[in-house]
Amino acid sequence: xxxxxxxxxxxxxxxxxxxxxxxxxxxxxxxxxxxxxxxxxxxxxxxxxxxxxxxxxxxxxxxxxxxxxxxxxxxxxxxxxxxxxxxxxxxxxxxxxxxxxxxxxxxxxxxxxxxxxxxxxxxxxxxxxxxxxxxxxxxxxxxxxxxxxxxxxxxxxxxxxxxxxxxxxxxxxxxxxxxxxxxxxxxxxxxxxxxxxxxxxxxxxxxxxxxxxxxxxxxxxxxxxxxxxxxxxxxx
Amino acid sequence: xxxxxxxxxxxxxxxxxxxxxxxxxxxxxxxxxxxxxxxxxxxxxxxxxxxxxxxxxxxxxxxxxxxxxxxxxxxxxxxxxxxxxxxxxxxxxxxxxxxxxxxxxxxxxxxxxxxxxxxxxxxxxxxxxxxxxxxxxxxxxxxxxxxxxxxxxxxxxxxxxxxxxxxxxxxxxxxxxxxxxxxxxxxxxxxxxxxxxxxxxxxxxxxxxxxxxxxxxxxxxxxxxxxxxxxxxxxxxxxxxxxx
Numbered sequence: 455x456x457x458x459x460x461x462x463x464x465x466x467x468x469x470x471x472x473x474x475x476x477x478x479x480x481x482x483x484x485x486x487x488x489x490x491x492x493x494x495x496x497x498x499x500x501x502x503x504x505x506x507x508x509x510x511x512x513x514x515x516x517x518x519x520x521x522x523x524x525x526x527x528x529x530x531x532x533x534x535x536x537x538x539x540x541x542x543x544x545x546x547x548x549x550x551x552x553x554x555x556x557x558x559x560x561x562x563x564x565x566x567x568x569x570x571x572x573x574x575x576x577x578x579x580x581x582x583x584x585x586x587x588x589x590x591x592x593x594x595x596x597x598x599x600x601x602x603x604x605x606x607x608x609x610x611x612x613x614x615x616x617x618x619x620x621x622x623x624x625x626x627x628x629x630x631x632x633x634x635x636x637x638x639x640x641x642x643x644x645x646x647x648x649x650x651x652x653x654x655x656x657x658x659x660x661x662x663x664x665x666x667x668x669x670x671x672x673x674x675x676x677x678x679x680x681x682x683x684x685x686x687x688x689x690x
Numbered sequence: 691x692x693x694x695x696x697x698x699x700x701x702x703x704x705x706x707x708x709x710x711x712x713x714x715x716x717x718x719x720x721x722x723x724x725x726x727x728x729x730x731x732x733x734x735x736x737x738x739x740x741x742x743x744x745x746x747x748x749x750x751x752x753x754x755x756x757x758x759x760x761x762x763x764x765x766x767x768x769x770x771x772x773x774x775x776x777x778x779x780x781x782x783x784x785x786x787x788x789x790x791x792x793x794x795x796x797x798x799x800x801x802x803x804x805x806x807x808x809x810x811x812x813x814x815x816x817x818x819x820x821x822x823x824x825x826x827x828x829x830x831x832x833x834x835x836x837x838x839x840x841x842x843x844x845x846x847x848x849x850x851x852x853x854x855x856x857x858x859x860x861x862x863x864x865x866x867x868x869x870x871x872x873x874x875x876x877x878x879x880x881x882x883x884x885x886x887x888x889x890x891x892x893x894x895x896x897x898x899x900x901x902x903x904x905x906x907x908x909x910x911x912x913x914x915x916x917x918x919x920x921x922x923x924x925x926x927x928x929x930x931x932x933x934x
Binding site for chain 1: 743746767
Protein backbone atom coordinates (compact mmCIF):
# COMPACT_ATOMS: atom_id res chain seq x y z
CA UNK A 455 0.00 0.00 0.00
CA UNK A 456 2.83 2.32 0.91
CA UNK A 457 4.46 1.72 -2.46
CA UNK A 458 1.29 2.55 -4.34
CA UNK A 459 0.77 5.67 -2.27
CA UNK A 460 4.34 6.77 -2.94
CA UNK A 461 3.87 5.94 -6.62
CA UNK A 462 0.82 8.17 -6.84
CA UNK A 463 2.73 10.99 -5.17
CA UNK A 464 5.60 10.41 -7.61
CA UNK A 465 3.30 10.45 -10.59
CA UNK A 466 1.67 13.66 -9.40
CA UNK A 467 5.06 15.23 -8.72
CA UNK A 468 6.33 14.28 -12.19
CA UNK A 469 3.35 15.93 -13.80
CA UNK A 470 3.22 18.99 -11.56
CA UNK A 471 6.95 19.70 -11.66
CA UNK A 472 6.90 19.47 -15.42
CA UNK A 473 10.36 17.97 -15.24
CA UNK A 474 12.18 18.51 -18.52
CA UNK A 475 13.57 14.96 -18.75
CA UNK A 476 10.18 13.53 -17.96
CA UNK A 477 8.43 15.68 -20.57
CA UNK A 478 11.08 14.58 -23.07
CA UNK A 479 10.37 10.93 -22.33
CA UNK A 480 6.59 11.36 -22.64
CA UNK A 481 6.99 13.41 -25.82
CA UNK A 482 9.23 10.80 -27.44
CA UNK A 483 6.85 7.98 -26.45
CA UNK A 484 3.96 9.78 -28.10
CA UNK A 485 5.97 10.80 -31.15
CA UNK A 486 7.32 7.30 -31.80
CA UNK A 487 4.05 5.44 -31.21
CA UNK A 488 1.74 7.90 -32.96
CA UNK A 489 4.03 8.05 -36.00
CA UNK A 490 4.24 4.26 -36.08
CA UNK A 491 0.45 3.96 -35.90
CA UNK A 492 0.10 6.54 -38.69
CA UNK A 493 2.39 4.51 -40.96
CA UNK A 494 0.74 1.26 -39.89
CA UNK A 495 -2.70 2.67 -40.80
CA UNK A 496 -1.42 3.95 -44.15
CA UNK A 497 -0.19 0.41 -44.88
CA UNK A 498 -2.71 -1.69 -43.00
CA UNK A 499 -6.00 -0.11 -44.12
CA UNK A 500 -5.44 -0.65 -47.86
CA UNK A 501 -3.72 -3.99 -47.26
CA UNK A 502 -6.60 -5.30 -45.16
CA UNK A 503 -9.16 -3.97 -47.63
CA UNK A 504 -7.44 -5.58 -50.62
CA UNK A 505 -7.21 -8.88 -48.78
CA UNK A 506 -10.90 -8.64 -47.85
CA UNK A 507 -11.89 -8.26 -51.51
CA UNK A 508 -9.43 -10.70 -53.05
CA UNK A 509 -10.14 -14.32 -53.84
CA UNK A 510 -7.15 -16.48 -54.66
CA UNK A 511 -5.92 -19.97 -53.83
CA UNK A 512 -4.30 -20.04 -50.40
CA UNK A 513 -6.20 -16.98 -49.22
CA UNK A 514 -7.33 -18.77 -46.08
CA UNK A 515 -3.72 -19.41 -45.14
CA UNK A 516 -2.81 -15.78 -45.74
CA UNK A 517 -5.68 -14.60 -43.51
CA UNK A 518 -4.70 -17.08 -40.79
CA UNK A 519 -1.08 -15.98 -41.07
CA UNK A 520 -2.01 -12.32 -40.83
CA UNK A 521 -4.18 -12.98 -37.79
CA UNK A 522 -1.30 -14.87 -36.18
CA UNK A 523 1.04 -11.92 -36.82
CA UNK A 524 -1.13 -9.87 -34.45
CA UNK A 525 0.63 -11.78 -31.73
CA UNK A 526 4.10 -10.98 -33.03
CA UNK A 527 6.45 -10.85 -30.00
CA UNK A 528 7.97 -7.36 -29.74
CA UNK A 529 11.40 -8.68 -28.81
CA UNK A 530 11.53 -10.77 -31.95
CA UNK A 531 10.58 -7.79 -34.10
CA UNK A 532 13.17 -5.75 -32.22
CA UNK A 533 15.81 -8.38 -32.85
CA UNK A 534 15.07 -8.64 -36.57
CA UNK A 535 15.05 -4.85 -37.02
CA UNK A 536 18.25 -4.70 -34.96
CA UNK A 537 19.93 -7.20 -37.30
CA UNK A 538 18.72 -5.32 -40.38
CA UNK A 539 19.91 -1.94 -39.10
CA UNK A 540 23.12 -2.96 -37.38
CA UNK A 541 26.45 -1.91 -38.90
CA UNK A 542 26.92 -5.25 -40.62
CA UNK A 543 23.25 -5.58 -41.65
CA UNK A 544 21.80 -4.73 -45.07
CA UNK A 545 20.62 -1.28 -43.95
CA UNK A 546 23.58 -0.59 -41.69
CA UNK A 547 24.88 2.25 -43.86
CA UNK A 548 21.82 4.32 -43.00
CA UNK A 549 23.05 4.58 -39.42
CA UNK A 550 19.54 4.29 -38.00
CA UNK A 551 20.22 1.93 -35.12
CA UNK A 552 19.62 3.52 -31.68
CA UNK A 553 17.59 6.37 -33.15
CA UNK A 554 13.88 7.18 -32.78
CA UNK A 555 13.52 6.31 -36.47
CA UNK A 556 14.56 2.73 -35.74
CA UNK A 557 11.95 2.60 -32.98
CA UNK A 558 9.28 3.88 -35.34
CA UNK A 559 10.24 1.22 -37.89
CA UNK A 560 10.03 -1.56 -35.30
CA UNK A 561 6.67 -0.41 -33.95
CA UNK A 562 5.27 0.02 -37.46
CA UNK A 563 6.15 -3.62 -38.18
CA UNK A 564 4.53 -4.61 -34.91
CA UNK A 565 1.30 -2.67 -35.44
CA UNK A 566 0.68 -3.09 -39.20
CA UNK A 567 -0.55 -6.71 -38.91
CA UNK A 568 -3.02 -5.70 -36.20
CA UNK A 569 -4.43 -2.88 -38.33
CA UNK A 570 -4.49 -5.03 -41.48
CA UNK A 571 -6.11 -8.05 -39.83
CA UNK A 572 -8.86 -6.07 -38.10
CA UNK A 573 -9.44 -3.97 -41.24
CA UNK A 574 -9.80 -7.16 -43.27
CA UNK A 575 -12.60 -8.31 -41.01
CA UNK A 576 -14.39 -4.94 -40.95
CA UNK A 577 -14.20 -4.49 -44.71
CA UNK A 578 -15.25 -8.05 -45.43
CA UNK A 579 -18.37 -7.66 -43.26
CA UNK A 580 -19.27 -4.41 -44.99
CA UNK A 581 -18.61 -5.93 -48.40
CA UNK A 582 -21.11 -8.71 -47.81
CA UNK A 583 -23.67 -5.97 -47.25
CA UNK A 584 -22.64 -3.46 -49.92
CA UNK A 585 -21.27 -5.79 -52.59
CA UNK A 586 -24.25 -6.02 -54.91
CA UNK A 587 -25.01 -2.31 -54.68
CA UNK A 588 -21.44 -1.30 -55.49
CA UNK A 589 -21.29 -3.83 -58.29
CA UNK A 590 -24.57 -2.42 -59.61
CA UNK A 591 -23.07 1.08 -59.64
CA UNK A 592 -20.17 -0.19 -61.75
CA UNK A 593 -17.67 0.52 -58.97
CA UNK A 594 -14.01 -0.08 -59.72
CA UNK A 595 -11.85 -1.81 -57.15
CA UNK A 596 -10.49 1.57 -56.02
CA UNK A 597 -14.05 2.94 -55.68
CA UNK A 598 -15.01 -0.11 -53.64
CA UNK A 599 -12.04 0.11 -51.28
CA UNK A 600 -12.58 3.83 -50.78
CA UNK A 601 -16.28 3.36 -50.02
CA UNK A 602 -15.78 0.47 -47.63
CA UNK A 603 -12.94 2.13 -45.71
CA UNK A 604 -14.96 5.32 -45.31
CA UNK A 605 -18.12 3.52 -44.24
CA UNK A 606 -16.09 1.45 -41.80
CA UNK A 607 -14.53 4.56 -40.30
CA UNK A 608 -15.95 4.11 -36.80
CA UNK A 609 -14.74 0.52 -36.48
CA UNK A 610 -11.44 1.48 -38.06
CA UNK A 611 -10.90 4.20 -35.45
CA UNK A 612 -11.08 1.49 -32.80
CA UNK A 613 -8.68 -0.56 -34.90
CA UNK A 614 -6.19 2.31 -34.95
CA UNK A 615 -6.57 2.66 -31.18
CA UNK A 616 -5.85 -1.03 -30.69
CA UNK A 617 -2.69 -0.48 -32.70
CA UNK A 618 -1.75 2.54 -30.62
CA UNK A 619 -2.32 0.58 -27.42
CA UNK A 620 0.02 -2.10 -28.65
CA UNK A 621 2.70 0.43 -29.67
CA UNK A 622 2.68 2.66 -26.59
CA UNK A 623 2.73 -0.30 -24.21
CA UNK A 624 5.47 -2.44 -25.75
CA UNK A 625 8.97 -2.38 -24.38
CA UNK A 626 10.88 -5.21 -26.07
CA UNK A 627 11.25 -3.74 -29.55
CA UNK A 628 12.08 -0.14 -28.60
CA UNK A 629 14.54 -1.37 -25.99
CA UNK A 630 16.50 -3.43 -28.50
CA UNK A 631 16.54 -1.03 -31.46
CA UNK A 632 16.49 2.19 -29.43
CA UNK A 633 18.86 1.19 -26.67
CA UNK A 634 17.15 3.28 -23.99
CA UNK A 635 19.68 6.13 -24.35
CA UNK A 636 18.94 8.95 -21.97
CA UNK A 637 17.18 11.88 -23.70
CA UNK A 638 17.72 10.27 -27.13
CA UNK A 639 15.73 7.04 -27.27
CA UNK A 640 14.32 6.68 -23.77
CA UNK A 641 10.56 6.24 -23.78
CA UNK A 642 8.14 5.58 -20.94
CA UNK A 643 8.25 1.79 -21.06
CA UNK A 644 12.03 1.58 -21.24
CA UNK A 645 12.29 4.13 -18.46
CA UNK A 646 9.97 2.00 -16.33
CA UNK A 647 12.07 -1.08 -17.02
CA UNK A 648 15.21 0.83 -16.09
CA UNK A 649 13.80 2.27 -12.85
CA UNK A 650 12.53 -1.16 -11.88
CA UNK A 651 15.93 -2.77 -12.41
CA UNK A 652 17.51 0.02 -10.35
CA UNK A 653 15.09 -0.89 -7.56
CA UNK A 654 13.43 2.50 -7.83
CA UNK A 655 9.98 0.96 -7.67
CA UNK A 656 8.02 4.06 -6.68
CA UNK A 657 9.41 5.97 -9.62
CA UNK A 658 8.71 3.04 -11.96
CA UNK A 659 5.17 2.79 -10.71
CA UNK A 660 4.71 6.55 -10.99
CA UNK A 661 5.81 6.41 -14.62
CA UNK A 662 3.44 3.50 -15.13
CA UNK A 663 0.52 5.53 -13.82
CA UNK A 664 1.41 8.40 -16.13
CA UNK A 665 1.57 5.95 -19.03
CA UNK A 666 -1.90 4.68 -18.18
CA UNK A 667 -3.28 8.20 -17.96
CA UNK A 668 -1.69 8.99 -21.31
CA UNK A 669 -3.23 5.96 -23.00
CA UNK A 670 -6.56 6.91 -21.45
CA UNK A 671 -6.23 10.48 -22.71
CA UNK A 672 -5.51 9.40 -26.29
CA UNK A 673 -8.42 6.96 -26.28
CA UNK A 674 -10.73 9.51 -24.72
CA UNK A 675 -9.76 12.17 -27.23
CA UNK A 676 -10.37 9.93 -30.22
CA UNK A 677 -13.63 8.69 -28.79
CA UNK A 678 -14.73 12.29 -28.33
CA UNK A 679 -13.85 13.03 -31.95
CA UNK A 680 -15.66 9.86 -32.99
CA UNK A 681 -18.89 10.62 -31.14
CA UNK A 682 -18.84 14.17 -32.37
CA UNK A 683 -18.45 12.96 -35.93
CA UNK A 684 -21.28 10.47 -35.42
CA UNK A 685 -23.50 13.14 -33.93
CA UNK A 686 -22.73 15.43 -36.83
CA UNK A 687 -23.52 12.62 -39.26
CA UNK A 688 -26.77 12.07 -37.37
CA UNK A 689 -27.94 15.66 -37.07
CA UNK A 690 -26.14 17.92 -39.53
CA UNK B 691 -23.08 16.65 -73.81
CA UNK B 692 -23.70 14.00 -76.43
CA UNK B 693 -26.55 11.59 -75.98
CA UNK B 694 -25.34 8.27 -74.64
CA UNK B 695 -25.68 5.21 -76.88
CA UNK B 696 -29.03 3.50 -76.44
CA UNK B 697 -28.46 0.26 -74.56
CA UNK B 698 -31.88 -1.17 -75.35
CA UNK B 699 -33.18 -3.50 -76.64
CA UNK B 700 -32.16 -6.21 -74.23
CA UNK B 701 -31.79 -9.55 -75.92
CA UNK B 702 -31.63 -12.65 -73.74
CA UNK B 703 -31.01 -15.91 -75.53
CA UNK B 704 -30.93 -19.49 -74.24
CA UNK B 705 -30.02 -18.33 -70.77
CA UNK B 706 -29.15 -21.05 -68.28
CA UNK B 707 -28.08 -20.54 -64.70
CA UNK B 708 -26.89 -23.31 -62.43
CA UNK B 709 -25.75 -23.16 -58.83
CA UNK B 710 -24.70 -25.98 -56.56
CA UNK B 711 -25.46 -28.54 -59.25
CA UNK B 712 -29.08 -27.44 -59.61
CA UNK B 713 -30.39 -25.78 -62.73
CA UNK B 714 -32.28 -22.73 -61.52
CA UNK B 715 -33.06 -21.09 -64.86
CA UNK B 716 -33.79 -23.07 -68.04
CA UNK B 717 -33.27 -21.85 -71.61
CA UNK B 718 -34.70 -18.39 -71.15
CA UNK B 719 -35.03 -16.23 -74.26
CA UNK B 720 -36.79 -12.90 -74.68
CA UNK B 721 -36.29 -9.45 -76.08
CA UNK B 722 -37.22 -6.33 -74.15
CA UNK B 723 -37.56 -2.96 -75.85
CA UNK B 724 -37.69 0.59 -74.59
CA UNK B 725 -40.85 2.37 -73.51
CA UNK B 726 -42.72 -0.37 -71.67
CA UNK B 727 -42.93 -1.40 -68.05
CA UNK B 728 -42.02 -5.06 -67.91
CA UNK B 729 -43.01 -7.02 -64.85
CA UNK B 730 -41.41 -10.38 -64.17
CA UNK B 731 -44.15 -12.20 -62.30
CA UNK B 732 -44.08 -15.52 -60.54
CA UNK B 733 -44.29 -17.26 -57.17
CA UNK B 734 -41.47 -17.20 -54.62
CA UNK B 735 -38.49 -19.21 -55.75
CA UNK B 736 -39.39 -19.06 -59.42
CA UNK B 737 -36.06 -17.44 -60.30
CA UNK B 738 -37.25 -13.84 -60.75
CA UNK B 739 -34.46 -12.24 -58.75
CA UNK B 740 -31.85 -14.41 -60.41
CA UNK B 741 -33.09 -13.38 -63.81
CA UNK B 742 -32.89 -9.71 -62.86
CA UNK B 743 -29.39 -10.09 -61.45
CA UNK B 744 -28.24 -11.87 -64.59
CA UNK B 745 -29.66 -9.15 -66.84
CA UNK B 746 -28.03 -6.45 -64.71
CA UNK B 747 -24.70 -8.26 -64.80
CA UNK B 748 -24.38 -8.94 -61.07
CA UNK B 749 -23.92 -12.63 -61.77
CA UNK B 750 -22.75 -14.42 -64.89
CA UNK B 751 -24.87 -16.97 -66.70
CA UNK B 752 -23.80 -20.59 -66.91
CA UNK B 753 -24.82 -20.67 -70.56
CA UNK B 754 -26.52 -18.38 -73.03
CA UNK B 755 -26.07 -14.72 -73.81
CA UNK B 756 -27.33 -11.36 -72.66
CA UNK B 757 -26.93 -8.65 -75.28
CA UNK B 758 -27.60 -4.97 -74.92
CA UNK B 759 -28.18 -2.67 -77.85
CA UNK B 760 -27.65 -4.23 -81.19
CA UNK B 761 -24.14 -5.37 -80.48
CA UNK B 762 -22.50 -6.86 -77.43
CA UNK B 763 -21.00 -3.95 -75.53
CA UNK B 764 -17.50 -4.75 -74.45
CA UNK B 765 -17.20 -3.10 -71.06
CA UNK B 766 -19.81 -4.31 -68.55
CA UNK B 767 -19.00 -1.38 -66.27
CA UNK B 768 -19.99 1.13 -68.96
CA UNK B 769 -23.19 -0.79 -69.48
CA UNK B 770 -23.98 -0.73 -65.80
CA UNK B 771 -23.60 3.04 -65.70
CA UNK B 772 -26.72 3.25 -67.90
CA UNK B 773 -28.63 0.96 -65.58
CA UNK B 774 -29.67 1.10 -61.96
CA UNK B 775 -31.03 -1.48 -59.59
CA UNK B 776 -33.25 -1.14 -56.55
CA UNK B 777 -33.16 -4.10 -54.20
CA UNK B 778 -35.86 -5.57 -52.00
CA UNK B 779 -33.90 -4.46 -48.96
CA UNK B 780 -32.28 -1.17 -49.90
CA UNK B 781 -28.51 -1.14 -49.44
CA UNK B 782 -27.80 2.20 -47.79
CA UNK B 783 -24.36 3.48 -46.93
CA UNK B 784 -23.49 4.77 -43.47
CA UNK B 785 -23.85 8.37 -44.57
CA UNK B 786 -26.53 11.02 -44.79
CA UNK B 787 -29.37 10.58 -47.27
CA UNK B 788 -27.76 13.17 -49.51
CA UNK B 789 -24.37 11.50 -49.03
CA UNK B 790 -25.83 8.28 -50.41
CA UNK B 791 -26.97 10.00 -53.59
CA UNK B 792 -23.70 11.91 -53.93
CA UNK B 793 -21.77 8.68 -53.57
CA UNK B 794 -23.64 7.11 -56.49
CA UNK B 795 -22.96 10.24 -58.54
CA UNK B 796 -19.27 10.13 -57.71
CA UNK B 797 -19.10 6.52 -58.92
CA UNK B 798 -20.78 7.72 -62.10
CA UNK B 799 -17.92 10.22 -62.41
CA UNK B 800 -20.14 13.27 -62.03
CA UNK B 801 -17.87 16.25 -61.21
CA UNK B 802 -17.85 17.05 -57.50
CA UNK B 803 -19.29 20.54 -57.83
CA UNK B 804 -22.39 19.23 -59.64
CA UNK B 805 -23.15 16.45 -57.20
CA UNK B 806 -24.80 18.45 -54.46
CA UNK B 807 -27.32 20.11 -56.79
CA UNK B 808 -28.13 16.88 -58.60
CA UNK B 809 -28.52 15.01 -55.31
CA UNK B 810 -30.87 17.68 -53.94
CA UNK B 811 -32.91 17.53 -57.12
CA UNK B 812 -33.24 13.76 -56.84
CA UNK B 813 -34.20 14.02 -53.16
CA UNK B 814 -36.85 16.62 -53.99
CA UNK B 815 -38.16 14.39 -56.76
CA UNK B 816 -38.73 11.58 -54.30
CA UNK B 817 -40.18 13.74 -51.53
CA UNK B 818 -37.07 13.51 -49.35
CA UNK B 819 -35.92 17.13 -49.65
CA UNK B 820 -36.31 17.70 -45.91
CA UNK B 821 -34.37 14.56 -44.99
CA UNK B 822 -31.18 15.15 -46.93
CA UNK B 823 -29.02 15.55 -43.84
CA UNK B 824 -30.47 12.65 -41.91
CA UNK B 825 -28.41 9.47 -41.62
CA UNK B 826 -29.79 7.19 -44.30
CA UNK B 827 -30.03 4.16 -42.07
CA UNK B 828 -32.18 6.00 -39.54
CA UNK B 829 -34.94 6.60 -42.11
CA UNK B 830 -38.15 4.57 -42.10
CA UNK B 831 -38.47 1.57 -44.42
CA UNK B 832 -40.53 3.51 -46.94
CA UNK B 833 -38.17 6.48 -46.86
CA UNK B 834 -35.20 4.16 -47.31
CA UNK B 835 -36.70 2.62 -50.42
CA UNK B 836 -37.53 6.09 -51.77
CA UNK B 837 -33.93 7.07 -51.10
CA UNK B 838 -32.79 4.06 -53.12
CA UNK B 839 -35.03 5.34 -55.92
CA UNK B 840 -33.65 8.87 -55.53
CA UNK B 841 -30.17 7.45 -55.87
CA UNK B 842 -31.20 5.66 -59.04
CA UNK B 843 -32.99 8.77 -60.31
CA UNK B 844 -29.88 10.93 -59.86
CA UNK B 845 -27.86 8.73 -62.19
CA UNK B 846 -30.48 9.02 -65.01
CA UNK B 847 -30.44 5.36 -66.01
CA UNK B 848 -31.88 4.11 -69.29
CA UNK B 849 -33.00 0.95 -67.54
CA UNK B 850 -34.19 0.59 -63.95
CA UNK B 851 -34.30 -2.86 -62.40
CA UNK B 852 -36.47 -3.28 -59.32
CA UNK B 853 -36.37 -6.51 -57.34
CA UNK B 854 -39.55 -6.81 -55.27
CA UNK B 855 -39.16 -3.15 -54.26
CA UNK B 856 -42.24 -3.04 -52.03
CA UNK B 857 -42.19 -6.51 -50.50
CA UNK B 858 -41.33 -5.10 -47.06
CA UNK B 859 -43.45 -1.95 -47.20
CA UNK B 860 -46.89 -0.95 -45.95
CA UNK B 861 -49.62 0.07 -48.44
CA UNK B 862 -48.93 3.82 -48.27
CA UNK B 863 -45.20 3.38 -48.80
CA UNK B 864 -45.95 0.89 -51.57
CA UNK B 865 -48.13 3.45 -53.32
CA UNK B 866 -45.38 6.08 -53.01
CA UNK B 867 -42.87 3.72 -54.59
CA UNK B 868 -45.25 2.82 -57.42
CA UNK B 869 -45.86 6.51 -58.10
CA UNK B 870 -42.10 7.01 -58.40
CA UNK B 871 -41.85 4.03 -60.74
CA UNK B 872 -44.43 5.69 -62.98
CA UNK B 873 -42.32 8.86 -62.79
CA UNK B 874 -39.30 6.97 -64.09
CA UNK B 875 -41.45 5.52 -66.86
CA UNK B 876 -42.76 8.95 -67.81
CA UNK B 877 -39.18 10.21 -67.99
CA UNK B 878 -38.38 7.49 -70.53
CA UNK B 879 -36.64 4.96 -68.29
CA UNK B 880 -37.29 1.33 -69.11
CA UNK B 881 -38.76 -0.42 -66.07
CA UNK B 882 -37.96 -4.07 -65.43
CA UNK B 883 -39.43 -5.18 -62.13
CA UNK B 884 -40.10 -8.41 -60.31
CA UNK B 885 -43.04 -9.00 -58.04
CA UNK B 886 -45.12 -11.82 -56.70
CA UNK B 887 -47.94 -9.38 -55.95
CA UNK B 888 -50.74 -9.68 -58.51
CA UNK B 889 -52.30 -6.35 -57.64
CA UNK B 890 -49.01 -4.59 -58.08
CA UNK B 891 -48.37 -6.33 -61.38
CA UNK B 892 -51.78 -5.12 -62.60
CA UNK B 893 -51.08 -1.55 -61.49
CA UNK B 894 -47.56 -1.32 -62.91
CA UNK B 895 -47.17 -3.64 -65.87
CA UNK B 896 -47.49 -2.97 -69.58
CA UNK B 897 -46.22 -6.45 -70.26
CA UNK B 898 -45.75 -9.57 -68.18
CA UNK B 899 -43.01 -12.16 -68.20
CA UNK B 900 -44.45 -15.02 -66.17
CA UNK B 901 -41.89 -17.45 -64.83
CA UNK B 902 -42.29 -20.62 -62.87
CA UNK B 903 -39.69 -23.20 -61.84
CA UNK B 904 -37.03 -21.26 -63.72
CA UNK B 905 -38.84 -21.24 -67.06
CA UNK B 906 -40.63 -18.45 -68.88
CA UNK B 907 -44.14 -19.75 -69.36
CA UNK B 908 -45.75 -16.62 -70.77
CA UNK B 909 -44.62 -13.39 -72.27
CA UNK B 910 -47.54 -11.20 -73.17
CA UNK B 911 -49.24 -7.84 -72.68
CA UNK B 912 -50.52 -7.22 -69.17
CA UNK B 913 -54.12 -6.98 -70.39
CA UNK B 914 -53.85 -10.24 -72.23
CA UNK B 915 -52.21 -11.98 -69.32
CA UNK B 916 -54.79 -11.02 -66.75
CA UNK B 917 -57.86 -11.46 -68.98
CA UNK B 918 -56.83 -14.65 -70.73
CA UNK B 919 -53.83 -16.43 -69.24
CA UNK B 920 -52.69 -19.10 -71.65
CA UNK B 921 -51.08 -21.68 -69.37
CA UNK B 922 -52.69 -23.62 -66.51
CA UNK B 923 -49.91 -22.41 -64.19
CA UNK B 924 -50.69 -18.77 -64.91
CA UNK B 925 -54.41 -19.43 -64.48
CA UNK B 926 -53.74 -21.04 -61.11
CA UNK B 927 -51.43 -18.21 -60.06
CA UNK B 928 -54.00 -15.56 -60.91
CA UNK B 929 -56.65 -17.46 -58.98
CA UNK B 930 -54.34 -17.38 -55.98
CA UNK B 931 -53.75 -21.10 -55.88
CA UNK B 932 -50.24 -21.65 -54.62
CA UNK B 933 -47.74 -23.03 -57.04
CA UNK B 934 -44.65 -24.89 -55.98
